[in-house]
Amino acid sequence: MRNTDKAVFVAGLRKTFGxxxxxxxxxxxxxxxxxxxxxxxxxxxxxxxxxxxxxLTRPDHGYAEVAGHDVMSDPAGVRRSIMLTGQxxxxxxxxxxxxxxxxxxxxxxxxxxxxxxxxxxLLDQFDLVQAADRAVSTYSGGMRRRIDIACGLVxxxxxxxxDEPTTGLDPRSRQSIWELVSDxxxxxxxxxxxxxxxxxxxxxxxxxxxxDHGTIIAEGTADELKARTGATYCEIVPRHLKDLPAVAQALxxxxxxxxxxxxxxxxxxxxxxxxxxxxTLLEALYHLNAAKIELLDIALRRPSLDEVFLTLTxxxxxxxxxxxLAAEALR
Amino acid sequence: MTTTAAARPTTAAGARPTPSTIQQWWxxxxxxxxxxxxxxxxxxxxxxxxxxxxxxYIPLKHMMGMxxxxxxxxxxxxxxxxxxxxxxxxxxxxxxxxxxDSVQGIDRRFKSMPIxxxxxxxxxxxxxxxxxxxxxxxxxxxGYVIGFRxxxxxxxxxxxxxxxxxxxxxxxxxxxxxGVASANPEATTHMxxxxxxxxxxxxxxxQPAERxxxxxxxxxxNQPVSQFxxxxxxxxxxxxxxxxxxxxxxxxxxxxxxxxxxxxxxPLAIWVSRRRR
Amino acid sequence: xxxxxHDKRTITLDGLxxxxxxxxxxxxHQQRKTGPKHxxxxxxxxxxxxxxxxxxxxxxTSRILRRWGRDPTSMAETxxxxxxxxxxxxxxxxxxxxxxxxxxxxxxxxxxxxMVAAMSGATVGGIGVMRERTDGLxxxxxxxxxxxxxGLxxxxxxxxLRIMMTTAVIMVTGLVLGLRFHQGILRTVxxxxxxxxxxxxxxxxxxxxxxxxxKTIVVEASAIVWALLMFFSTGFVPLDQxxxxxxxxxxxxxxxxxxxxxxxxxxxxxxxxxxxxVLLWSAGIAAVCAIPMAIGxxxxxxxx
Numbered sequence: 010m011r012n013t014d015k016a017v018f019v020a021g022l023r024k025t026f027g028x029x030x031x032x033x034x035x036x037x038x039x040x041x042x043x044x045x046x047x048x049x050x051x052x053x054x055x056x057x058x059x060x061x062x063x064x065l066t067r068p069d070h071g072y073a074e075v076a077g078h079d080v081m082s083d084p085a086g087v088r089r090s091i092m093l094t095g096q097x098x099x100x101x102x103x104x105x106x107x108x109x110x111x112x113x114x115x116x117x118x119x120x121x122x123x124x125x126x127x128x129x130x131l132l133d134q135f136d137l138v139q140a141a142d143r144a145v146s147t148y149s150g151g152m153r154r155r156i157d158i159a160c161g162l163v164x165x166x167x168x169x170x171x172d173e174p175t176t177g178l179d180p181r182s183r184q185s186i187w188e189l190v191s192d193x194x195x196x197x198x199x200x201x202x203x204x205x206x207x208x209x210x211x212x213x214x215x216x217x218x219x220x221d222h223g224t225i226i227a228e229g230t231a232d233e234l235k236a237r238t239g240a241t242y243c244e245i246v247p248r249h250l251k252d253l254p255a256v257a258q259a260l261x262x263x264x265x266x267x268x269x270x271x272x273x274x275x276x277x278x279x280x281x282x283x284x285x286x287x288x289t290l291l292e293a294l295y296h297l298n299a300a301k302i303e304l305l306d307i308a309l310r311r312p313s314l315d316e317v318f319l320t321l322t323x324x325x326x327x328x329x330x331x332x333x334l335a336a337e338a339l340r
Numbered sequence: 341m342t343t344t345a346a347a348r349p350t351t352a353a354g355a356r357p358t359p360s361t362i363q364q365w366w367x368x369x370x371x372x373x374x375x376x377x378x379x380x381x382x383x384x385x386x387x388x389x390x391x392x393x394x395x396x397y398i399p400l401k402h403m404m405g406m407x408x409x410x411x412x413x414x415x416x417x418x419x420x421x422x423x424x425x426x427x428x429x430x431x432x433x434x435x436x437x438x439x440x441d442s443v444q445g446i447d448r449r450f451k452s453m454p455i456x457x458x459x460x461x462x463x464x465x466x467x468x469x470x471x472x473x474x475x476x477x478x479x480x481x482x483g484y485v486i487g488f489r490x491x492x493x494x495x496x497x498x499x500x501x502x503x504x505x506x507x508x509x510x511x512x513x514x515x516x517x518x519g520v521a522s523a524n525p526e527a528t529t530h531m532x533x534x535x536x537x538x539x540x541x542x543x544x545x546x547q548p549a550e551r552x553x554x555x556x557x558x559x560x561x562n563q564p565v566s567q568f569x570x571x572x573x574x575x576x577x578x579x580x581x582x583x584x585x586x587x588x589x590x591x592x593x594x595x596x597x598x599x600x601x602x603x604x605x606x607p608l609a610i611w612v613s614r615r616r617r
Numbered sequence: 618x619x620x621x622x623h624d625k626r627t628i629t630l631d632g633l634x635x636x637x638x639x640x641x642x643x644x645x646h647q648q649r650k651t652g653p654k655h656x657x658x659x660x661x662x663x664x665x666x667x668x669x670x671x672x673x674x675x676x677x678t679s680r681i682l683r684r685w686g687r688d689p690t691s692m693a694e695t696x697x698x699x700x701x702x703x704x705x706x707x708x709x710x711x712x713x714x715x716x717x718x719x720x721x722x723x724x725x726x727x728x729x730x731x732m733v734a735a736m737s738g739a740t741v742g743g744i745g746v747m748r749e750r751t752d753g754l755x756x757x758x759x760x761x762x763x764x765x766x767x768g769l770x771x772x773x774x775x776x777x778l779r780i781m782m783t784t785a786v787i788m789v790t791g792l793v794l795g796l797r798f799h800q801g802i803l804r805t806v807x808x809x810x811x812x813x814x815x816x817x818x819x820x821x822x823x824x825x826x827x828x829x830x831x832k833t834i835v836v837e838a839s840a841i842v843w844a845l846l847m848f849f850s851t852g853f854v855p856l857d858q859x860x861x862x863x864x865x866x867x868x869x870x871x872x873x874x875x876x877x878x879x880x881x882x883x884x885x886x887x888x889x890x891x892x893x894x895v896l897l898w899s900a901g902i903a904a905v906c907a908i909p910m911a912i913g914x915x916x917x918x919x920x921x
Contacts, residue, residue, distance in 0.1 A: 060920050063760050064759075064760065064919075065756055065759065065760065065918075065919050065920045066919060066920050085663065085664040085665075085762060088664075088760055088761060088762040089663075089762040091760070093757070093760050095753055095756070095757075097752065097753040098753075099752060099753035099754045099756060099757035100754065100757070101680055101684065101754060102752075103683070103684045103687045103688070104680065104683060104684070108683065112676060112680055113761070115672075115676050116673060116676055116677075116758075116761050116762075116763050117761060117762060117763075118663075118762075144687070
């Protein structure tokens with residue numbers, strides 16, 4: 010069963026560690042040049058999925074194929090095609106950056122001189138020339154991540170697994186990793202990115218898969234997922250808090266009754282649904298202007314991916330809770 | 341989309357519990373001891389004590405016995421060294437453990453908690469003393485098997501045991517400091533057996549200083565292990581007067597060496613705490 | 618990856634031109650025709666063929682050697698402590714033994730200390746494996762398309778080289794103290810290599826232990842074992858010093874055989890029997906450890 014047009018093909022993966030079911034029927038695909046974000050809380054099964062795809066773990070059931078190689082029957086082929094960076098920076102930290110690069114190059118079949126020139130090239134591109142001949146243990150967090158990824162790129166991979174690549178990095182280093190992911194895209198490399206940072210998933214991924222407790226609870230682009238959770242709304246912040254009731258009044262029929270009732274003495278803004286998007290915004294502005302109310306801010310907002318995530322995972326646990334109650338009632 | 345001030349989480353009592361130093365010390369001590377009961381470190385300590393006994397006694401009994409020491413038996417002569425070797429083994433394990441801990445960064449974690457800075461060290465020392473007591477007990481049992489007996493009054497016997505434990509405490513302290521300072525478990529592993537064997541062999545524990553070549557007799561006689569051995573032999577006593585009397589010229593130097601050895605750990609301790617800051 | 622540069626920074630990937638070139642498409646076609654040579658071999662063959670075992674093992678071995686070189690404290694201890702032990706044993710027991718046996722004690726003591734140096738240093742390798750397992754380096758190396766046995770073999774080869782180095786230092790110290798080789802160049806060279814056999818077998822046992830138990834146990838248990846072997850070998854004191862019931866055990870243990878083989882190769886006496894016995898012991902221990910070691914290493918590299 011070869012699907013060589015897909016960079017990663019996963020069907021019905023299942024994995025149990027003792028009593029814990031880490032993965033329950035995971036299926037997805039990644040095509041070349043695509044960035045797939047794997048989103049989920051700790052313990053959701055993201056790392057287990059990546060472990061299976063990088064041949065570090067064998068699944069109990071299911072089928073997984075990376076770059077056309079079956080992870081069970083042809084793990085060597087998988088290893089030849091991938092690059093893996095984990096949450097830990099796994100390098101020999103007593104060797105220098107350059108020595109690590111040369112070693113990884115030689116281990117993947119490059120001749121010594123070729124490995125050396127490749128190392129110099131990568132050091133330059135990853136801006137590590139100053140630190141090239143210092144032991145990796147002396148590098149900062151961002152530098153270590155860069156050299157880690159550089160070591161994976163000595164030979165061109167077909168699929169890249171980035172397991173929480175920017176955890177613990179400063180914003181500048183995070184930015185540079187993000188740029189790298191776009192480079193992968195342009196080079197036609199498929200990227201599987203696991204992350205807890207919703208912003209990261211949102212910005213980088215073409216598609217997102219949300220995993221919780223070993224199952225996929227949602228799949229789609231960031232926009233699709235956001236739309237699932239709620240529609241656009243319009244947020245109005247008056248300059249003077251005491252104008253809030255006046256705002257509510259001015260909006261009239263635009264503001265539904267239960268939104269008006271939700272206002273408390275400590276509210277500092279009004280949110281109202283914006284079914285027509287910008288048109289609703291214009292109408293609101295028109296009404297507020299007529300009432301001569303000074304505004305601090307007025308904007309159209311979509312639910313953040315945070316809210317998406319929380320909703321999806323609470324939906325998921327809510328369903329499961331109900332199911333469990335039902336099961337117990339039947340006993 | 342309004343925000344209200346969330347209630348700050350408090351414990352049932354409404355305030356953060358004050359940690360008790362004693363409790364912390366106990367928790368940390370148990371932390372060091374518990375794994376040993378599970379993973380067999382008790383077994384290795386017992387095995388080490390037995391090994392030192394049979395290893396020094398059996399091969400050397402005839403050879404050293406040929407050149408009579410005038411003590412009642414070679415076992416009586418050798419016992420102090422056996423105890424010292426067993427104690428040293430326990431102390432070096434302490435060093436290795438603290439080196440491993442400091443590499444894993446646990447120490448840094450403890451430093452950020454409201455733990456008195458001496459408590460982790462105190463806990464490690466307590467755990468070492470537990471091992472040293474075990475080492476001493478097993479050594480004495482093995483010594484009994486090969487013929488060692490306590491001949492002196494009870495006070496001397498207690499002095500023997502306390503002396504051994506005191507030496508063990510000093511070695512544990514210095515070993516711990518070295519482990520923390522170096523943070524290099526690989527380097528510490530080499531210290532597990534060789535240095536103590538070298539010093540033990542090059543001392544009056546195995547054969548009298550007079551039997552050594554002239555040029556090294558001074559070193560042999562005056563090195564700390566020999567001084568410890570002289571003191572411990574006197575405290576253990578013998579059926580013959582050859583063990584020596586428990587007098588200040590015999591016990592004093594040993595005590596001085598213990599103090600000096602422990603004192604050597606203090607600059608290390610200062611250096612370590614300064615480096616951390 | 619400098620944020621400050623204004624040009625579009627590109628990543629050059631092997632076999633593929635830099636992205637952003639106007640003639641990109643043309644160059645891609647060209648490159649495809651002359652792909653990198655290493656792609657010609659089937660991936661599975663690389664991971665299990667003998668042809669790749671040697672180069673991969675060598676690359677990983679030189680990595681380990683480089684690491685050791687960067688830890689001068691351990692290096693110094695590995696060399697200095699055995700020299701001190703040899704000097705001590707010579708001072709303490711040298712005269713007594715030569716009185717009993719009639720010739721220099723060094724013929725037994727120097728091989729003894731060579732073995733002690735070999736065995737006491739084995740824990741460094743064991744600890745190293747455990748550290749790299751915790752750091753995730755073993756997993757990283759496992760995911761590379763290298764020969765599956767190269768990681769484990771590299772540790773044993775590195776230890777073998779370490780043993781040769783310590784033996785050389787002990788040999789020189791022995792010569793300084795008065796050891797003389799009476800059996801010719803060939804046998805002297807053979808003498809040099811003998812500690813490596815049982816030494817590497819012992820290292821294999823230590824690594825196996827390291828893959829299955831806690832660090833402190835590995836260090837303490839190995840120390841107790843080699844010290845026990847040392848005390849009860851014919852290099853420590855002559856065989857007749859031991860009680861009769863113990864003598865067979867002392868005679869047949871691997872360290873004694875190593876020492877006797879080396880004594881035969883330097884002073885004179887039987888060589889073939891003890892050497893054969895050493896090889897049997899070494900092969901036996903290696904055989905017993907082989908499968909648990911391979912399984913343990915694989916488990917340490919993989920995750921579940």
